[in-house]
Amino acid sequence: MGKQVLKKRYQIQKPLGKNGGRRTLLARDLQTQELVAIKLLVCGADFQWDDLKLFEREAQTLQSLSHPAIPRYLDYFKFQTSKTKGFALVQSYIKAKSLEEWVKLGRTFNQAEIKQIAKALLEILMYLHTQHPPVIHRDIQPSNILLVNRSGNSVGQVYLVNFGSVQTLAATEGSTIRIVRTYGYMPPEQFDGQVVPTSDLYSLGATLIYLVTGMHPADLPQQDWRIQLKSKNYLDSAFVDWLKWMTEPDLNNRLTSAKQSFKLLKQLLLIEEIYSVTKNIGVSKIRINNYRDKLEFIFSDFSGLEKMLRYLCMGLLFIFIIVNFSVLKAGVFMIINVFNWLFYGKFFMSLLNGLIGIFIVSFSFLIIGGIIKLFPKSTRLRIDPYKISLNHLPPSPRRAIWKLEFSQYSDTDSCIRHNIQIRAGRQVYKLPTEALTEREVNWIVSEISNLLELIITKYGNDVKVMVSPKHLKFGGKLWISIGTYFFLGSLFLFMIATVIIFISAKTFDKTFGNFIELIFFLLKAVFC
Known part of the structure; x- marks a missing residue:
């Protein structure tokens, strides 16, 4: 057409493409x-009226849309030249190459870049699918996605173009749908003329798989219509699972909406960001196992150098206990030796020995508790489709979960503290956050909120509160309690027994004395 002018306004510069x-x-x-x-x-010669319907629908759809990543509608008109006639749709020009062109030029995309592209396209789909009625693109593929302005760590600006196959959800009801055959990117339901918003998710997932493999999805092995995507060295398993979920052939098993897909992708991006922050300071204190509707957090009590130092201290204390085990035996012997006064009349000496023995045994239990406290422990929160559980707390039905609480406050030392609680019925599940960073805490709250679809209830922002000393936790608490209660209980019983025996000593006959002597002998034989 050379420098031909259409509508006395648009001067043709050059052809960009041709399709039928x-x-x-x-x-x-x-x-x-x-x-x-x-x-x-x-x-x-190959013109069909259905082509005109799709063309007019594309013009009407673009005219109703306003999104920075979608071409702007500018004009629509009929044209006629000396050689041909037809219809023209004018839209803003985006100077960029398509993903298909970039791949053919040899450009490869790493996992972070693919996630950025997926995030940008899901934002576009969330916009389209929330229109009234929802707009379904129906032809998402690498040739219809433009990429421009790559800079630094940014993959560049992403655009979705070519709305020639667009369909509104209202138009699909009670009408015959023309199948747009882009094999490999088209979901199975589209072969049957069925179009739903999640059809775009399948096409997007297949497009991302193309970026991962560099191969057309139709050329990849399939089983039961499922694309067989093998994990790459640079792809984490969670992202591979997400791609498989996007391209699930069964509508009932596919991700339900672009919003849900976007939330899950944001979690993957946040996990990647947290790991990049923590990888320079040792092993992260939090791990996550997340697959579809199951979620598991594992909070480590200690990490990195802390674990090494505590294991070293544990070893030294165990050696100390083994070497000084005779001290514990001496304490037991001193308690048993109290009854000697019945035979030798050394009441006050036996009383002193008994008190010292009680102190030695109780202190030994406290040392055992301290050693067990040094063992690095993990707290495990698990939420599956049926229940929620947290370590030793009794599980609750998932349907009983009704509230997610998050509080942030500062203590007297101006340290920021966080508190996360999940309420299920009357049961409260409190998560350990003392050893976590603010970034990790916010991520946990966001992920739980997304999974349970609960609004976060916040309390105590910037409130100055008194924080009591940390309680002793985990297995050490049991032995420390045993030591404390043994000391108090034994002391109380020892004093009562001493008074009773002192008052009644003169009335005991020789037979009872012999019986006490026998018990004393047996106790010494067992413990000493």
Whole structure:
């Protein structure tokens, strides 16, 4: 067409592409002097009225949309030249290469870049699918996604173009749908003429798989319509599972919406960011196992150098206990030796020995508790489709979960503290956050909120509160309690027994004395 002018306004610069009866031209708007893209539907030998319906629907859809990553509608008109006639759709011109062109040029994409592209496209789909009625693109593939302005760690600006196959959800009800055959990117339900918003998710997932493998999805092995994507060295398993979930052939098992897909992807991005922050300071104190509707957090009590130092201390204390085990035996012997006064009359000496023995045995239990406290422990929170559980706390049905509480406050030392609680019925599940960073805490709250679809209830922002000393936790608490209660209980019983025996000593006959002597002998034989 050379420098031909359409509608006395649009001067043709060069052709951009051709697909059947459709052509795309680069033109200059003589009024604004801006470059524009003109799509032409030519009334040739292969023209069909269904083509005109799709073309008009594309124009109407673009006219109703306003999104920075979608071409802007500018004009629509009929045209006729000396050689041809047809219809023209004018839209903003985006100077960029498609993903398909980039791959053919040899460009490869790493996992972070693929996630950025997926995030950008899901944002576009969330916009389209929340229109009234929802707009379904139906032809998402690498050739219809443009990428421009790559800089630094950013993959670049992503655009979704070519709305020639677009369909509104309302238009699909009670009508015959023309199948758009882009094999490999088209979901199975589209072969049967069924179109739903999640059909776009399948096409997007297949497009991302193309970026991962560099191969057309139709050329990849399949089993039961499922694309067999093998894990790559640079892909984490959670992202591979997400891609498989996006391209699930069964609508009932596929991700339910672009919003849900976006939330899960954000969690993957946040996990990647947290790991990049923590990888330079040792092993992270939190791990996550997340697959579809199951979620498991594992909180480590200690990490890295802390674990090494505590294991060293544990070893030294165990050696100390083994070497000084005779001290514990001496304490037991001193308690048993109290009854000697019945035979030798050394009441006050036996009383002193008994008190010292009680102290030695009780202190030994406290040392055992301290050693057990040094063992690095893990707290495990698990939420599956049926129940929620947290370590030793009794599980509760998942349907009983009704509240997610998050509080942030500062103690007297101006240290920021966090508190996360999940309420299920009357049961409260409190998560350990003392050893976590603020970034990790916010991520945990966000992920639980997304999974349970609960609004976060916040309390105590910037409130100054008194924080009591940390309680002793885990297995050590049991032995420390035993030591404390043994000391107090034994002391109380020892004093009562001493008074009773002192008052009644003169009335005991020789037979009872012999019986006490026998018990004393047996106790010494067992413990000493």
